[in-house]
Amino acid sequence: MATSREPDKISRREALRLIGLGGAAALLAATTGPALAAGRRAAPVLQEKPYAGLTMRMLSQGGSDYEPGLKQYALEFEDKTGAKIEFDWAPWESLMPKVQADIASGKPQFDMFTNDIEFQYTIYPNLLPINDFIKNANYDMSGFFAPVAKYGEGIGGQPGVRYGLPIIVGVSVIFYRKDLIPTFPTTWADYEQAMAANTGNGKYGLAFAGVPAQLVKLFLARYWSQGDPLFTPDWKPLINSEKGVKALSMLKDEMTKYSPPGILAWDNPDAANAFLNGDVAIQEGWGSFILPSLQDPSKSKVVDKWAIAGYPENGTGNFVQHNMVIFKTAQNPQAAFDYIAYCTGPDNAKRNLTEFKMVAARKTPWTDPDVVAQQPYLPDLAAVLDRGKPFSPNVPQWLELFIGLAEQLSAAMAGKAEVKQALDNAAEKWTETIQQAPLSFPYTE
Amino acid sequence: MARVVEAPTRAGLRWRVWRGGRYQQERLLSALFLLPALLFLLVTSVYPLLYSLVLSFYTWNMSIPNSRPVFLGIGNYTGLVKNPQFLNSIQVTFLFVAVSICIEFVLGMALALLITSRLRLIGLLRTALLVPIMMTPVVAGVLWRSLFHSTYGVVNWAIGLVGLPPQEWLGSASQALGAVIAVEIWQQLPVVIFILAAGISALPVEIFDAARVDGATGWQAFRYVTLPLLKPVIVVALLLRVMDAFKIFDVIFTLTQGGPGGATEVLSMLIYKTGLKFFQIGQATAMSWVFLVFILVISLLFIRQLERQEER
Numbered sequence: 001m002a003t004s005r006e007p008d009k010i011s012r013r014e015a016l017r018l019i020g021l022g023g024a025a026a027l028l029a030a031t032t033g034p035a036l037a038a039g040r041r042a043a044p045v046l047q048e049k050p051y052a053g054l055t056m057r058m059l060s061q062g063g064s065d066y067e068p069g070l071k072q073y074a075l076e077f078e079d080k081t082g083a084k085i086e087f088d089w090a091p092w093e094s095l096m097p098k099v100q101a102d103i104a105s106g107k108p109q110f111d112m113f114t115n116d117i118e119f120q121y122t123i124y125p126n127l128l129p130i131n132d133f134i135k136n137a138n139y140d141m142s143g144f145f146a147p148v149a150k151y152g153e154g155i156g157g158q159p160g161v162r163y164g165l166p167i168i169v170g171v172s173v174i175f176y177r178k179d180l181i182p183t184f185p186t187t188w189a190d191y192e193q194a195m196a197a198n199t200g201n202g203k204y205g206l207a208f209a210g211v212p213a214q215l216v217k218l219f220l221a222r223y224w225s226q227g228d229p230l231f232t233p234d235w236k237p238l239i240n241s242e243k244g245v246k247a248l249s250m251l252k253d254e255m256t257k258y259s260p261p262g263i264l265a266w267d268n269p270d271a272a273n274a275f276l277n278g279d280v281a282i283q284e285g286w287g288s289f290i291l292p293s294l295q296d297p298s299k300s301k302v303v304d305k306w307a308i309a310g311y312p313e314n315g316t317g318n319f320v321q322h323n324m325v326i327f328k329t330a331q332n333p334q335a336a337f338d339y340i341a342y343c344t345g346p347d348n349a350k351r352n353l354t355e356f357k358m359v360a361a362r363k364t365p366w367t368d369p370d371v372v373a374q375q376p377y378l379p380d381l382a383a384v385l386d387r388g389k390p391f392s393p394n395v396p397q398w399l400e401l402f403i404g405l406a407e408q409l410s411a412a413m414a415g416k417a418e419v420k421q422a423l424d425n426a427a428e429k430w431t432e433t434i435q436q437a438p439l440s441f442p443y444t445e
Numbered sequence: 446m447a448r449v450v451e452a453p454t455r456a457g458l459r460w461r462v463w464r465g466g467r468y469q470q471e472r473l474l475s476a477l478f479l480l481p482a483l484l485f486l487l488v489t490s491v492y493p494l495l496y497s498l499v500l501s502f503y504t505w506n507m508s509i510p511n512s513r514p515v516f517l518g519i520g521n522y523t524g525l526v527k528n529p530q531f532l533n534s535i536q537v538t539f540l541f542v543a544v545s546i547c548i549e550f551v552l553g554m555a556l557a558l559l560i561t562s563r564l565r566l567i568g569l570l571r572t573a574l575l576v577p578i579m580m581t582p583v584v585a586g587v588l589w590r591s592l593f594h595s596t597y598g599v600v601n602w603a604i605g606l607v608g609l610p611p612q613e614w615l616g617s618a619s620q621a622l623g624a625v626i627a628v629e630i631w632q633q634l635p636v637v638i639f640i641l642a643a644g645i646s647a648l649p650v651e652i653f654d655a656a657r658v659d660g661a662t663g664w665q666a667f668r669y670v671t672l673p674l675l676k677p678v679i680v681v682a683l684l685l686r687v688m689d690a691f692k693i694f695d696v697i698f699t700l701t702q703g704g705p706g707g708a709t710e711v712l713s714m715l716i717y718k719t720g721l722k723f724f725q726i727g728q729a730t731a732m733s734w735v736f737l738v739f740i741l742v743i744s745l746l747f748i749r750q751l752e753r754q755e756e757r
Binding site: 122125210211213260261262263264273279396397411414437 | 507509590595611614618702703721
């Protein structure tokens with residue numbers, strides 16, 4: 001009788017034991033291998049990527065010139081430093097409510113913000129001054145357009161305090177048909193004559209964006225060319241003076257005589273299209289809406305027929321700059337500064353201008369021969385930018401002042417109010433608004 | 446002898462349930478089930494509403510750093526009476542609502558009668574009428590902004606074909622509101638049509654047969670039969686449209702942003718600008734409460750009319 005099993009047969013218990021051992025070995029191999037490999041990779045990552053694991057959030061304007069650039073730089077920055085940047089792109093209209101709501105929530109979700117410098121007038125108590133960061137990083141502040149430095153500091157009456165690094169600039173400028181106007185006029189009278197000479201047979205002398213918010217820059221150019229500031233040093237409005245009335249009357253007159261009908265409903269793209277279609281001889285507006293298309297034959301009927309000029313009689317274009325700023329509540333202010341410095345620094349200045357087609361805030365690449373060969377209008381545009389002036393009431397209620405003026409300009413242009421009455425209304429609104437929070441520092445331009 | 450048992454009355458039943466305490470239990474249970482929804486409503490609707498009412502008695506500009514509300518009493522409300530922009534926006538709003546609702550009602554009734562008829566290809570018309578209401582107001586605004594373009598727009602091209610000169614439309618203070626009303630009618634007319642059409646379809650056919658037998662003409666049948674029977678539906682349609690029209694914002698924002706010169710600045714736009722651009726919280730909440738009272742009064746008038754209809 002055989003009671004023991006045959007030596008070459010494995011019992012069930014042994015089989016189970018073998019299966020268990022095999023499975024454990026496989027599991028160990030599966031998990032240990034990648035961990036070891038990661039460990040081998042991890043050590044160099046920790047040394048080369050100082051911000052590994054950090055995710056920062058930026059709020060900015062969707063559809064802006066710099067959106068593609070900031071996105072690309074974010075990828076490059078993550079590759080170099082390990083810090084990830086997430087963006088919240090919002091329409092300009094909703095940026096102020098969004099940033100105010102974020103601050104008011106008590107638990108701000110954004111580390112950085114990029115947009116018009118005017119936003120800083122309102123939110124500067126929540127922003128980090130970056131003077132020390134600039135100094136410690138030896139960040140080169142010398143290559144920017146003159147108005148960038150002049151108007152980029154001193155917000156809230158704090159001389160020398162800087163909150164942001166500029167990424168783009170803009171100025172209201174004149175685009176004109178050099179085949180129709182061989183020599184650009186230097187006086188307002190000659191300027192109007194040039195408009196008159198090019199109006200007729202379905203063509204017009206002047207186009208501009210006529211929606212309320214865009215009228216301000218047109219008024220400012222005509223007003224500032226007469227030499228007066230917007231306020232006295234103790235913040236009394238001067239816009240409703242004789243010079244203000246003259247400026248607005250001039251603009252209204254030009255619109256009535258030389259502009260296409262219905263222009264008060266036109267926005268920037270509409271004005272740009274009229275010039276690109278060859279329907280107007282002069283277009284006053286922002287460069288960013290038209291420059292990318294002027295030399296593109298598929299979009300422009302005025303290829304090689306246009307040029308850029310500043311306003312007559314030292315008229316000053318309305319200068320704007322978009323800055324990248326850091327909130328006080330940023331998770332890692334140094335990382336945030338490193339990113340904004342990367343986007344705006346000298347190393348990427350040429351890329352901003354050429355690769356991403358921004359109206360870049362650094363002037364240095366604007367005179368680069370290679371760049372000028374591609375974009376020959378740059379020196380003319382640079383000259384206008386250097387003369388630019390911002391709508392500069394450096395007050396938290398700047399938007400209310402701006403829109404208050406815009407609405408009254410629109411009322412006058414639409415014939416709903418007399419010119420003088422409209423400007424008086426705007427001045428009254430400005431006085432009332434300033435008095436809500438009187439300022440301790442004088443007004444300067 | 447069989448005992449006659451009377452069927453219990455409702456009062457008797459209630460008495461018995463109450464006596465048993467079950468009625469109290471049921472009431473408590475109902476309240477418990479309602480409590481979460483009620484709390485949610487209190488937190489998300491009632492509290493913000495009451496807080497905004499309190500804020501309307503304060504002056505507070507949130508754009509000024511470290512600012513706090515300062516008590517002003519009824520200053521915000523008295524200030525509205527002297528505020529030319531507020532008065533202008535009230536005028537524009539009422540004009541917008543009155544004109545658009547009147548035209549929508551007249552056209553809506555005509556088209557509702559048409560689509561409830563048995564004409565050929567009416568099904569196609571019914572489908573086509575759905576297109577405007579399927580579009581979001583912002584898209585409608587962007588579309589019509591380009592159609593109304595004074596130089597390159599299709600509308601001016603079309604009127605040019607019949608010899609009319611091009612118009613400024615959105616660029617003219619005298620024409621902009623009309624253009625905006627036209628867009629509103631284009632988009633909201635189908636709502637009125639379908640509400641009225643539903644009402645017309647539900648009317649009893651026998652009454653019309655009887656009217657025809659009595660020799661009533663089409664117009665007489667419409668005036669003396671259709672209209673009176675449709676009154677409750679008309680009141681509902683008008684109530685819904687009036688409340689909706691008062692709240693207009695997106696279409697005007699995309700078309701004109703309230704311009705030119707404030708010609709199309711309705712009250713909702715002014716409140717948005719004052720509260721969310723200027724951050725003048727006290728003024729904006731006062732305007733909102735005045736607006737709410739307007740809409741409440743008008744809605745109550747309609748609701749009272751509806752109740753009268755039901756009583757009859």
